[in-house]
Amino acid sequence: xxxxxxxxxxxxxxxxxxLMRSQVHAVEDVTFELRPGTIxxxxxxxxxxxxxxARLLAHLYAPSAxxxxxxxxxxxxxxxxxxxxxxxxxxxxxxxxxxxSLNPVKTIRHHVExxxxxxxxxxxxxxxxxxxxxxxxxxxxPPEEVAAKYPHELSGGQRQRVAIARALAVEPKVVLxxxxxxxxxxxxxxxxxxxxxxxxxxxxxAFLYVTxxxxxxxxxxxxxxxxxxxxxVESGPIEQVLAAPLHPYTRLLLAAVxxxxxxxxxxxxxxxxxxxxxxxxxxxxxxxxxxxxIDVCSRVTPPLVEAEPAQAARxxxxxxxx
Amino acid sequence: xxxxxxxxxVTRTTGTALLELRQLVVEYGSGPKRVRAVDGVDLEIRPxxxxxxxxxxxxxxxxxxxxxxxxxxPPARLVSGSVLFRGDDLVRKSAEELxxxxxxxxxxxxxxxxxALNPVMRVGDQFVDAMRAHERIDxxxxxxxxGELLEVVGIDRRRLRAYPHELSGGMRQRVIxxxxxxxxxELVILDEPTTALDVVVxxxxxxxxxxxxxxxxxxxxxxxxxxxxxxxxTDRIAIMYAGEIVEEAPAARLATSAQHPYTxxxxxxxxxxxxxxxRMAGIPGAPPDLRDPPSGCRFHPRCPHCLPERxxxxxxxxxxxxxxxxxxxxxxxxxxxxxxxxx
Numbered sequence: 183x184x185x186x187x188x189x190x191x192x193x194x195x196x197x198x199x200x201l202m203r204s205q206v207h208a209v210e211d212v213t214f215e216l217r218p219g220t221i222x223x224x225x226x227x228x229x230x231x232x233x234x235x236a237r238l239l240a241h242l243y244a245p246s247a248x249x250x251x252x253x254x255x256x257x258x259x260x261x262x263x264x265x266x267x268x269x270x271x272x273x274x275x276x277x278x279x280x281x282x283s284l285n286p287v288k289t290i291r292h293h294v295e296x297x298x299x300x301x302x303x304x305x306x307x308x309x310x311x312x313x314x315x316x317x318x319x320x321x322x323x324p325p326e327e328v329a330a331k332y333p334h335e336l337s338g339g340q341r342q343r344v345a346i347a348r349a350l351a352v353e354p355k356v357v358l359x360x361x362x363x364x365x366x367x368x369x370x371x372x373x374x375x376x377x378x379x380x381x382x383x384x385x386x387x388a389f390l391y392v393t394x395x396x397x398x399x400x401x402x403x404x405x406x407x408x409x410x411x412x413x414x415v416e417s418g419p420i421e422q423v424l425a426a427p428l429h430p431y432t433r434l435l436l437a438a439v440x441x442x443x444x445x446x447x448x449x450x451x452x453x454x455x456x457x458x459x460x461x462x463x464x465x466x467x468x469x470x471x472x473x474x475x476i477d478v479c480s481r482v483t484p485p486l487v488e489a490e491p492a493q494a495a496r497x498x499x500x501x502x503x504x
Numbered sequence: 505x506x507x508x509x510x511x512x513x514v515t516r517t518t519g520t521a522l523l524e525l526r527q528l529v530v531e532y533g534s535g536p537k538r539v540r541a542v543d544g545v546d547l548e549i550r551p552x553x554x555x556x557x558x559x560x561x562x563x564x565x566x567x568x569x570x571x572x573x574x575x576x577x578p579p580a581r582l583v584s585g586s587v588l589f590r591g592d593d594l595v596r597k598s599a600e601e602l603x604x605x606x607x608x609x610x611x612x613x614x615x616x617x618x619x620a621l622n623p624v625m626r627v628g629d630q631f632v633d634a635m636r637a638h639e640r641i642d643x644x645x646x647x648x649x650x651g652e653l654l655e656v657v658g659i660d661r662r663r664l665r666a667y668p669h670e671l672s673g674g675m676r677q678r679v680i681x682x683x684x685x686x687x688x689x690e691l692v693i694l695d696e697p698t699t700a701l702d703v704v705v706x707x708x709x710x711x712x713x714x715x716x717x718x719x720x721x722x723x724x725x726x727x728x729x730x731x732x733x734x735x736x737x738t739d740r741i742a743i744m745y746a747g748e749i750v751e752e753a754p755a756a757r758l759a760t761s762a763q764h765p766y767t768x769x770x771x772x773x774x775x776x777x778x779x780x781x782x783r784m785a786g787i788p789g790a791p792p793d794l795r796d797p798p799s800g801c802r803f804h805p806r807c808p809h810c811l812p813e814r815x816x817x818x819x820x821x822x823x824x825x826x827x828x829x830x831x832x833x834x835x836x837x838x839x840x841x842x843x844x845x846x847x
Binding site: 227338339340368370373375376379394396397400401424435436438439440441 | 560561702703704706707708711729730731732733735736737769770772773774775776777778781783784785786787788790791
């Protein structure tokens with residue numbers, strides 16, 4: 183059973199002027215599902231399209247093509263305000279910057295109680311009590327004291343916890359966490375990751391964890407999706423993928439991450455270009471940087487092929503389609 | 505330049521250090537609202553070594569670098585301490601002496617350095633400017649040297665004709681690193697040089713810095729919040745917390761035998777990419793507000809070993825500032841716990 187299903191999701195952004203019109207294929211043919219009580223990591227470098235996927239799922243952008251299925255309905259096409267509101271109450275998003283996502287002139291109480299009132303989650307008389315409960319859930323204690331504060335009185339980690347409490351207020355089935363820890367101090371990041379693990383276990387929430395940090399992805403996630411230039415190039419159970427990656431890009435990423443526990447890796451400096459997603463020609467988008475490319479790679483776009491049980495990759499060499 | 509107060513100025517080094525910071529104190533602002541961002545930092549960098557300086561945002565690590573370069577600007581001001589470069593106290597140098605000194609002897613790469621390039625000037629011309637500000641060298645020869653340096657950092661020398669916007673962020677950052685090396689400095693300060701970049705680009709750049717160090721023999725002060733990066737790329741690491749150095753050790757030793765609870769907590773904050781996974785603890789609480797730092801050991805409100813039950817120790821932890829003491833050759837720790845053997 184899936185909490186959210188994504189099929190062939192595609193988003194193109196036009197760039198350039200009237201004469202030199204180009205398109206960024208920010209997200210192309212992305213297919214995956216989020217399951218209850220599961221954390222799925224969406225990993226890739228900046229510009230790979232990972233945040234665009236999260237924003238598409240949050241109904242902040244309309245897709246160019248493809249479907250987002252929630253409880254059997256294609257919500258990508260939902261337009262009526264009431265339906266959008268209902269969807270958003272079930273699928274919440276948390277952003278990278280906890281400094282920007284809270285209103286500086288409103289108290290924490292306001293932020294957490296507002297969704298409770300708007301979506302009518304609890305009777306009016308119980309709003310305050312529920313807000314305290316939510317703050318306690320995300321580790322902000324004592325809740326009465328925290329609720330009375332303003333965002334600037336909290337640390338970055340505490341603000342991100344407020345953002346999470348606010349997302350939880352509407353009892354969502356799905357939470358999209360877009361780089362939730364990358365702007366936080368190192369010593370408090372693990373606390374937020376542990377909170378995600380707790381919420382997944384206790385509330386059965388389906389998380390999409392968008393990140394560029396493979397080590398934190400391994401720490402929290404069950405499954406991984408690796409994105410490169412708008413496409414998913416590898417997917418599967420995270421331990422399996424990291425232990426035996428199929429796609430050369432996944433291998434490159436793994437070699438590049440500093441790992442205190444492992445041996446220092448060395449990588450070959452890149453030859454290719456950064457913007458492989460602008461007006462991409464037919465063929466594999468990684469071909470310019472690929473150490474194992476063969477003839478066909480620059481001519482035919484490789485499909486996502488399940489080469490190992492539950493593990494799929496977009497590579498003519500390591501995951502050939504038969 | 506601010507005069508050195510209180511402490512007597514010592515202008516002799518112990519001999520081996522390239523750069524030596526002694527009892528550095530830097531404050532931001534003045535009056536009751538002033539913040540002591542760096543509070544009594546001692547640090548030594550030897551010729552040819554890579555020293556890592558790790559800490560969270562606001563711990564003072566960048567302020568230390570700015571003080572070393574003598575580029576503190578108001579509201580920051582050096583309250584006391586000395587910055588000795590080969591025994592010469594930079595604090596007492598004139599602005600003109602410092603201008604000649606920077607880039608030639610110490611150069612610095614900032615986190616957002618890639619945005620420091622002049623957008624309307626070709627990359628090559630910017631090299632020429634920087635070099636000719638410090639050396640008698642003609643345009644042709646400086647361009648030739650700039651070309652060599654670009655190749656060294658993995659960029660085609662034809663890119664000298666490019667404007668900054670034609671290069672990616674990683675390439676611009678490499679251009680800045682090449683520029684920082686253009687006058688053959690003895691010390692290069694890298695302040696979060698790769699934080700804004702992707703991991704793949706980050707590793708490419710750091711590999712190049714390592715190789716360049718082999719060839720040119722400069723020393724590096726590498727500042728970052730990413731301890732896992734330092735463990736891999738540095739010889740020695742100093743850990744900063746709330747304006748103080750709390751631990752300092754050879755990188756290999758720090759990885760296995762960190763003694764300060766803060767260092768241990770930091771190491772526990774980076775999940776491993778390989779090997780077994782356990783639920784990690786991180787560090788409870790948040791870094792302190794330096795406008796009102798905790799009494800005693802500044803880490804005590806977050807320290808898992810600071811317990812009221814151990815009354816004697818607790819009193820020291822909450823009232824007395826620990827000082828750095830050597831626990832093994834080259835390994836110094838500032839912690840009451842370690843001092844009393846109660847860790």
